[in-house]
Amino acid sequence: MSSENSALPRRAKTVQLGWIIFELVMILLAMIFIYPTIYILINSFKGTQEIVVNPIGLPPHPSFENFISVLQREGAGGYTFLQSLLNTLLITVISVSGVILISSMAAYVLARTKSKASWVIFSIFAFFTVIPFQLIMVPLVVLATDLQFQNIWGLSLMYWGLGAPAAVFMYHGFIKSIPYSLEESASMDGASHTRLFFQIVLPLLTPITATITILDILWVWNDFLLPYIILKQGTLVLFQFNFFGQFTQDFGALTASLVMSATPIIILYFAMQKFIIKGISAGAVKG
Amino acid sequence: MVINKWKSRSSFILFLLPALAFYFFFAILPLLQGFWLSTTNWDGTAPWTPAQISIPVFEKKVLDQTPNPSDRALLLKYYTKNPAAGMYQRHDLYGLDRYRLLMIFSARGIVNPDFQNIGLKNYTDIFTGNIDPKFFPQNYHQAKFQEGDPLDNIRLISQDEWQRRFTNHIHDQTELSFLYQAYTLTPKGYELNKSFIPLSSTDIQTALTAIPGLGDAWNDFYGDVTDAGAQLKTPGIVDELIQKLGPVKAHKIAPSGLVQLQSLGQYAYKEAYLKHLVAHYWYVAKIRMGVLVFTIFFTVFNVLFVNVLALLLAFALDTKIKSRNILRSVFFIPNVLSLIIVAFIWQLIFTQMLPKLTGYSDWIMNPDIAPWLTVLVATWQGVGYYTIIYLAGLQNVPQELLEASSIDGARVWTNFRKVILPMMFPAITICLFLSTAGALKTFDIIFALYPSNSTAVGVDNVVINIFYDAFRDKHAGAATAKAVLLMAVILIISGIQITLTKKKEVEL
Numbered sequence: 001m002s003s004e005n006s007a008l009p010r011r012a013k014t015v016q017l018g019w020i021i022f023e024l025v026m027i028l029l030a031m032i033f034i035y036p037t038i039y040i041l042i043n044s045f046k047g048t049q050e051i052v053v054n055p056i057g058l059p060p061h062p063s064f065e066n067f068i069s070v071l072q073r074e075g076a077g078g079y080t081f082l083q084s085l086l087n088t089l090l091i092t093v094i095s096v097s098g099v100i101l102i103s104s105m106a107a108y109v110l111a112r113t114k115s116k117a118s119w120v121i122f123s124i125f126a127f128f129t130v131i132p133f134q135l136i137m138v139p140l141v142v143l144a145t146d147l148q149f150q151n152i153w154g155l156s157l158m159y160w161g162l163g164a165p166a167a168v169f170m171y172h173g174f175i176k177s178i179p180y181s182l183e184e185s186a187s188m189d190g191a192s193h194t195r196l197f198f199q200i201v202l203p204l205l206t207p208i209t210a211t212i213t214i215l216d217i218l219w220v221w222n223d224f225l226l227p228y229i230i231l232k233q234g235t236l237v238l239f240q241f242n243f244f245g246q247f248t249q250d251f252g253a254l255t256a257s258l259v260m261s262a263t264p265i266i267i268l269y270f271a272m273q274k275f276i277i278k279g280i281s282a283g284a285v286k287g
Numbered sequence: 288m289v290i291n292k293w294k295s296r297s298s299f300i301l302f303l304l305p306a307l308a309f310y311f312f313f314a315i316l317p318l319l320q321g322f323w324l325s326t327t328n329w330d331g332t333a334p335w336t337p338a339q340i341s342i343p344v345f346e347k348k349v350l351d352q353t354p355n356p357s358d359r360a361l362l363l364k365y366y367t368k369n370p371a372a373g374m375y376q377r378h379d380l381y382g383l384d385r386y387r388l389l390m391i392f393s394a395r396g397i398v399n400p401d402f403q404n405i406g407l408k409n410y411t412d413i414f415t416g417n418i419d420p421k422f423f424p425q426n427y428h429q430a431k432f433q434e435g436d437p438l439d440n441i442r443l444i445s446q447d448e449w450q451r452r453f454t455n456h457i458h459d460q461t462e463l464s465f466l467y468q469a470y471t472l473t474p475k476g477y478e479l480n481k482s483f484i485p486l487s488s489t490d491i492q493t494a495l496t497a498i499p500g501l502g503d504a505w506n507d508f509y510g511d512v513t514d515a516g517a518q519l520k521t522p523g524i525v526d527e528l529i530q531k532l533g534p535v536k537a538h539k540i541a542p543s544g545l546v547q548l549q550s551l552g553q554y555a556y557k558e559a560y561l562k563h564l565v566a567h568y569w570y571v572a573k574i575r576m577g578v579l580v581f582t583i584f585f586t587v588f589n590v591l592f593v594n595v596l597a598l599l600l601a602f603a604l605d606t607k608i609k610s611r612n613i614l615r616s617v618f619f620i621p622n623v624l625s626l627i628i629v630a631f632i633w634q635l636i637f638t639q640m641l642p643k644l645t646g647y648s649d650w651i652m653n654p655d656i657a658p659w660l661t662v663l664v665a666t667w668q669g670v671g672y673y674t675i676i677y678l679a680g681l682q683n684v685p686q687e688l689l690e691a692s693s694i695d696g697a698r699v700w701t702n703f704r705k706v707i708l709p710m711m712f713p714a715i716t717i718c719l720f721l722s723t724a725g726a727l728k729t730f731d732i733i734f735a736l737y738p739s740n741s742t743a744v745g746v747d748n749v750v751i752n753i754f755y756d757a758f759r760d761k762h763a764g765a766a767t768a769k770a771v772l773l774m775a776v777i778l779i780i781s782g783i784q785i786t787l788t789k790k791k792e793v794e795l
Contacts, residue, residue, distance in 0.1 A: 023608040034617050039632075040632050055640050056640060106306035130777045131318055135767065135771060139318075146383070157309065192298075222627075224730075229758070237625045258632060262625075277615075281675055
């Protein structure tokens with residue numbers, strides 16, 4: 001691509017024009033792709049009657065009435081939107097922090113021990129990927145009844161067990177890639193295993209911890225079936241699900257409820273995008 | 288050194304224990320229990336141990352035969368004698384005690400008929416096809432006309448359909464000749480004669496109320512006449528019904544009124560007769576995919592669309608266009624939303640926007656379109672995820688190669704086949720595997736799009752079917768057996784994936 005040939009500049013120009021057209025086409029495609037969510041967003045500012053008459057245009061009299069009405073309504077079991085949001089927040093925090101703690105510890109000893117036992121245990125964790133949820137679904141309901149676990153605390157503890165395998169898997173891969181020398185020098189100084197782990201190893205794991213945290217938040221926050229069979233009501237997704245069953249024709253409130261329950265996760269996504277994308281590409285291609 | 292070894296072993300166990308314990312408790316234990324439940328006939332709700340048991344049986348067969356005093360204490364803790372009913376009645380039973388009581392009872396040979404081991408019957412039932420027929424493809428007739436629909440819907444019937452559904456199908460000569468009286472062949476097809484039923488049903492009813500002297504009796508008369516028509520009685524029935532009115536009303540209804548009553552009655556009778564005939568014979572023969580075929584359909588098309596689109600998108604975004612990061616974010620957005628939200632967004636699109644845009648309103652409940660709509664929604668949700676994996680895979684391909692191939696069109700295909708595709712192979716394998724497993728397990732989207740009517744529309748996949756079996760139709764044992772087979776399928780698929788990856792790694 002030098003300037004020896006006089007035909008090249010013109011060709012370069014056409015190539016550039018081609019890129020511009022290509023970019024415009026891609027932007028157009030992306031807009032069509034994301035239109036359904038924009039459609040919901042626009043309609044959430046219309047009244048139900050306006051949606052029925054004119055679902056496609058812009059709101060003639062934009063108002064926040066729908067949002068206020070969703071906030072005021074009681075969904076199934078008397079849970080309001082805000083209560084469901086709070087419950088979901090609580091479940092997510094307890095679940096994800098627990099998963100992070102127990103999985104990083106387990107993965108650490110598994111990655112640093114080269115024994116048959118550690119290989120077998122790691123394989124048992126890896127086996128989880130082939131268990132379909134439908135197989136453990138009925139026994140989990142039985143177990144939850146037996147343990148009186150049909151509340152947000154019980155549900156969170158269940159997530160510890162169900163989230164551990166994937167997290168152990170990802171931590172395991174990461175820990176194997178960090179050098180042993182730091183731990184070695186620390187253990188020569190006489191640090192106990194516990195101190196070694198929490199003061200030296202855990203800080204080193206921050207990048208993968210961030211990735212696992214965000215992926216697990218997305219999973220727990222959005223999960224439907226487990227909360228549905230254990231709790232029936234009380235989380236944000238269940239509020240959303242029951243809301244659609246309850247107010248089938250109230251399109252204004254329905255669209256507003258969708259916008260409201262999607263907003264927290266969308267904000268999280270744009271704030272943490274880097275980690276999500278890193279986590280998916282790393283987890284998939286290396287794992 | 289010994290102390291050190293002991294120390295490291297104890298910390299190995301201490302560090303491992305929490306994760307292992309929770310994993311064991313909420314995944315492995317349920318898995319083993321799932322295997323066990325799949326060999327029972329449990330319906331999901333029936334108590335494992337009898338809720339009540341007659342006094343002599345309990346005392347002689349259970350209590351006296353139980354040697355262990357703590358077992359006896361347990362039995363008496365949960366079962367209280369109720370002499371009035373002649374029974375021992377059980378209190379609420381949770382937790383480990385439930386399993387202990389179950390063992391005590393089964394040791395005494397007392398088995399609850401609603402919770403007993405039936406061996407591999409659930410599995411043999413599945414393999415011999417002895418399950419809900421909805422699991423397999425089925426022929427069915429979709430009526431093109433319902434008896435309650437307005438007459439306007441059958442004003443025109445195409446000549447082809449007339450031939451296929453009426454002439455070839457109706458063996459009763461009176462029925463056939465009735466249809467030939469009602470319709471005339473025109474270039475457009477068979478058209479309903481205007482004179483055959485000149486009045487609409489509301490017109491008939493208003494005219495009936497206007498007949499002097501008939502009074503409230505019109506309502507019963509109209510009802511009787513239409514019933515007679517729908518039961519395909521002979522036309523004479525109209526006169527009979529008028530006769531029936533006769534003794535009471537004859538002196539009040541003028542002769543002109545009687546004539547009118549007769550013709551109105553004939554019209555009402557003919558309309559009901561015609562509607563019944565057409566509703567019965569005018570249908571489209573269709574095939575419902577059934578759970579098994581729909582699952583395969585959904586999986587194949589979802590995997591195909593998601594991977595092809597994601598691959599194309601990855602190539603498009605792995606170029607030097609300026610907006611590529613924003614575009615990548617946009618295509619990924621559906622993936623962070625809860626599947627329930629995704630399903631509801633599309634539900635509103637299908638029920639409001641599309642009808643307004645196209646003028647055609649039958650989308651989400653149309654058995655011909657619905658399977659494709661579920662694939663569309665799942666693809667829309669999943670494509671961003673796989674795009675990211677493919678983009679990561681493209682990082683392995685030297686950038687100059689991609690650029691060279693995009694400039695010189697002739698080399699694009701060769702480059703793609705010889706260089707890019709092999710480099711992308713790990714990403715393609717993992718995406719195919721993940722998307723296949725994901726598609727097989729798609730639950731939320733279908734469940735939210737069709738909260739109660741997925742079966743009627745024909746979009747039940749295996750996991751939805753298992754869910755309904757377990758919690759709605761009360762076949763928890765059989766449902767778990769299906770889930771075990773699903774696990775076998777997933778095991779096979781992941782086995783294929785692992786061997787493929789290993790083989791390719793060796794070649795590289």
